[in-house]
Amino acid sequence: xxxxxxxxxxxxxxLHLVGSDLTLPPVAGVNIIxxxxxxxLFSINHGGTGKRTRMICGFLGCDxxxxxxxxxxxPSLLKLDAEQxxxxxxxxxxxxxxxxxxxAGRPGSETVLAKLSELLFVEAVRRYAQALPQGQTGWLAxxxxxxxxxxxxxxxxxxxxxxxxxxxxxxxxxxxSALAERFISLIGMPPxxxxxxxxxxxxxxxxxxxxxxxxxxxxxxxxxxxxxxSRAFKKAFGTAPATWRRSNR
Numbered sequence: 001x002x003x004x005x006x007x008x009x010x011x012x013x014x015l016h017l018v019g020s021d022l023t024l025p026p027v028a029g030v031n032i033i034x035x036x037x038x039x040x041l042f043s044i045n046h047g048g049t050g051k052r053t054r055m056i057c058g059f060l061g062c063d064x065x066x067x068x069x070x071x072x073x074x075p076s077l078l079k080l081d082a083e084q085x086x087x088x089x090x091x092x093x094x095x096x097x098x099x100x101x102x103x104a105g106r107p108g109s110e111t112v113l114a115k116l117s118e119l120l121f122v123e124a125v126r127r128y129a130q131a132l133p134q135g136q137t138g139w140l141a142x143x144x145x146x147x148x149x150x151x152x153x154x155x156x157x158x159x160x161x162x163x164x165x166x167x168x169x170x171x172x173x174x175x176x177s178a179l180a181e182r183f184i185s186l187i188g189m190p191p192x193x194x195x196x197x198x199x200x201x202x203x204x205x206x207x208x209x210x211x212x213x214x215x216x217x218x219x220x221x222x223x224x225x226x227x228x229x230s231r232a233f234k235k236a237f238g239t240a241p242a243t244w245r246r247s248n249r
Contacts (some may be wrong), residue, residue: 007080
């Protein structure tokens with residue numbers, strides 16, 4: 001059930017219904033979206049026999065969302081209650097501002113709304129992570145463990161560093177075995193497997209969205225040679241990076 005000011009996110013874009021009476025035949029959103037006038041925003045006007053309800057809808061795009069460590073951890077639906085928590089006031093004011101932007105159709109509205117959407121997404125993820133029960137596993141649960149969180153921050157901050165378990169455990173202040181145990185328990189894989197997985201995700205983004213050579217991509221994700229990068233990529237995806245790039249550009 002939704003009320004005024006609530007935010008609903010569908011992290012993996014699952015098919016869903018929205019309505020005051022879900023027994024009524026649904027109408028596909030694509031069939032009732034109206035194109036913008038004079039460069040404004042798309043809009044939907046539907047129904048009209050009940051009380052008026054206004055919603056602001058949008059999406060955030062992401063390459064390879066199914067492999068993203070944050071998105072893959074989230075449930076299929078997140079609800080952010082604007083009336084609860086210390087951020088309630090700024091969420092309410094954000095919605096008010098967004099509604100005014102939509103109504104006015106001022107130049108730059110799309111950019112403003114995109115940034116507001118990012119802020120709301122971050123707040124929803126933060127609240128979800130804070131509410132995770134003890135014993136929960138996954139990437140977000142790992143952030144609550146100070147040593148695993150430190151390790152994740154280090155790995156994401158410097159992907160090109162030739163990491164090994166000794167260096168990482170020394171940086172976070174744990175023994176190799178203790179760090180590996182915590183990492184496997186919370187993240188589901190050993191630290192070095194995670195490093196490889198993250199490097200491959202970044203590599204696919206570079207291959208798809210840039211014109212960087214294979215040698216440059218290898219260097220950007222921490223491999224000393226194109227050959228070493230190609231071997232790791234083929235092991236992860238079953239195909240050579242050049243072949244993958246031609247199929248996914």
